[in-house]
Structures are given as structure tokens and as C-alpha cells.
Amino acid sequence: MAMTIGLLHALLKWWSRCEIDYCIEKYLLSLEQELLRVMRTIDDRIVHELNTTIPTASFVGKIDASQTCKELYQSLMEAHTSRERIIKNCIAQTSSVVKTLREEREKAQDDVALLKQLRKEQTKLKLMQSELNVEEVVNDRSWKVFNERCRIHYKPPKSQ
Numbered sequence: 001m002a003m004t005i006g007l008l009h010a011l012l013k014w015w016s017r018c019e020i021d022y023c024i025e026k027y028l029l030s031l032e033q034e035l036l037r038v039m040r041t042i043d044d045r046i047v048h049e050l051n052t053t054i055p056t057a058s059f060v061g062k063i064d065a066s067q068t069c070k071e072l073y074q075s076l077m078e079a080h081t082s083r084e085r086i087i088k089n090c091i092a093q094t095s096s097v098v099k100t101l102r103e104e105r106e107k108a109q110d111d112v113a114l115l116k117q118l119r120k121e122q123t124k125l126k127l128m129q130s131e132l133n134v135e136e137v138v139n140d141r142s143w144k145v146f147n148e149r150c151r152i153h154y155k156p157p158k159s160q
Helices: 002-017 020-024 026-039 046-053 057-062 065-107 112-150
Strands: none
Touching (some): 026 065, 046 065, 046 112, 065 112
16 A cells, blocks of 8 residues: 555656646547556555454454544545546646637638547547546545445544
């Protein structure tokens, strides 16, 4: 788990240094999807993490469940916030490109290459918007599992 979180932090640092224009390039879309996949490992492994770190009744005194739940809560919040920010940033950038291409298309309606580029960017935008829906499902599942296992050990701040 610590290695995964370390990898996530490294990827986030790399992402924040990237030029915004990279989001427009075709290969970054697949990189973004891979980044999101890696960043979702904390959500994918939440059941295992909780099973191995939250004690059963017979082991209650040996592990500080409230601290473990608090750390997991903070990790989930950070991961969810980071992923949402990345997706929304790419959506904003691609929306801007689509808007610009639409304006150019109105001026040059016979330009087939421009139409092709516009369609490509619109498809990319739809894919990124669908990632927000995926993100919502992933987050809901993680919070449900977290709340089931940690509700007696840790009460998150009211913001969640």
C-alpha cells in the first residue's frame, strides 16, 4: 500500500509539472487513462486494506483502528480529489480546443481536415466526460466500504 501511494504521489508531481498543451495530444489520453487506473488502485484494494488493517473483535487491542481509518480516509480523499482535478482539467482544456475548432469550422466549412480534427477532439472530450461518471462510481463504492468498516472507529469531518 505504501509503495502504491508513493507511486501515486510521484505521478501527481509529474502531472503537475506537465504542460497543459500535452493534454491535447493523442498519446496523453491513453497516458491519462493509465494514470487514472494506477491512481484507482487505492479504491480497488480498499476491501483488502480494511480486512488486513482493521481488527476483528479478538484483535481490538493490538491495532489502533481509529488511526488506521483516519489515514485511509485521508488517502482516499487525496486520491479522489487529485483524480477529479486531473479529469476536470483535461475536460476544460479539450473543451477549449473543441470551441476553437468549432469557431474555425464555421469560417471554413469545406475544410475536411478541420472537421476530422473537430470530431477527434469531440470524441476525446466525450471519453473524458465519461471518466467523471466512472470516477463517481469508484468513489461511491470506496466510501460505502470505508463507512461500513470504519464508522465505529473514525468519524470523518462533515465535508464528506
